[in-house]
Amino acid sequence: MHNNIITISREFGSGGRELGKRLAEALGYAYYDRELLTMLAKETDLNEDYLEQTLEESGLSSLYPITIGQSFSVLPDYFANHSTDLLRKQTTLILSLAAKSNCVIVGRNADIILADQEPLRLFVHADMDERIARCRRRETGEVLSDKEYEKKIRQIDKNRSKTHAILGDYPWGDRRGYELCVNTTTITIKDLIPALSAYAEKWFAIKQEH
């Protein structure tokens, strides 16, 4: 019997991270997002920001081998690089956390890494206008125009979709790769939580029955 795992993939600015955090609170599940980087930083003695950049933003991440856990001895040199090593460490960490307790994991392709654990895979999205407005609300210094926000949002989403494309059966954000695609355009994240946590509870109850 697997633990109850919820993975959250999200468009930048859609509120997916807040949704994950609140959902974990409502369900009493562990929550992992930035926490994963903190753990990895401890393990590797590397800086969190460096890790984040290497793991998420680097184009190298697209070289991440699909054959997780297999021997890499016969693979070409570029698989053996630092970035790949970090990704493998992150994968191991995600697998061990999922084995430990019920949890919500945001990002990091956990939907694919944990496929065998049959997670409830959510994709969180919103219309561009709403995403720009959300970015603006959490502004902390840097003030951008709508155009600049849109460009930034599209760039981050593009990076997210790149790694996913290599690992997954379906493109990032393609509804076929998720149990639920959740639209946050017309409702606050807080207001969504009662509905989503009720959904998750019933979903896992049924799954445990079988």
Place this chain on the structure above:
Amino acid sequence: MHNNIITISREFGSGGRELGKRLAEALGYAYYDRELLTMLAKETDLNEDYLEQTLEESGLSSLYPITIGQSFSVLPDYFANHSTDLLRKQTTLILSLAAKSNCVIVGRNADIILADQEPLRLFVHADMDERIARCRRRETGEVLSDKEYEKKIRQIDKNRSKTHAILGDYPWGDRRGYELCVNTTTITIKDLIPALSAYAEKWFAIKQEH
């Protein structure tokens, strides 16, 4: 205050109709699908099958004017045809049913027609293999090969998307046009109902609060 309206758009073979029926039962809502045709047949003295074909499968439906309720006097002749008249009658019927009680409406672009009532818009989908398997399970005589099923499924979906493209802001099946996209690939429709009805109840409870 609006009634609680759930609209269901669905890929052919994804189980959307069964989902709608069971969801309406679980919530105690009225359910409209084929029932709409029966009512329309009574009103127009036309045959249900004829109505179905004219309203759903005819290419003419793509001429459906976006300006529902406006005067058509200045519109070109082809808008004034029989098919458009029937679509207007169907629209009026859908609006009046939605005003009457909480309900689940399957298909018929109700998601767009009822936009002002802020329905909970679901899009139900599944992987092609599962959709073919579902079609096969409900076979009633005609036996098709997988290839033939796939062709039929894609054709029906194409027809559905055509009308929608004219009426809606987003393409048919585009996640941005729905509150939830629900994947029925790895779970039975029956097993989905407790989760979905719990979601709907919480969703409408929050919406009523505001």
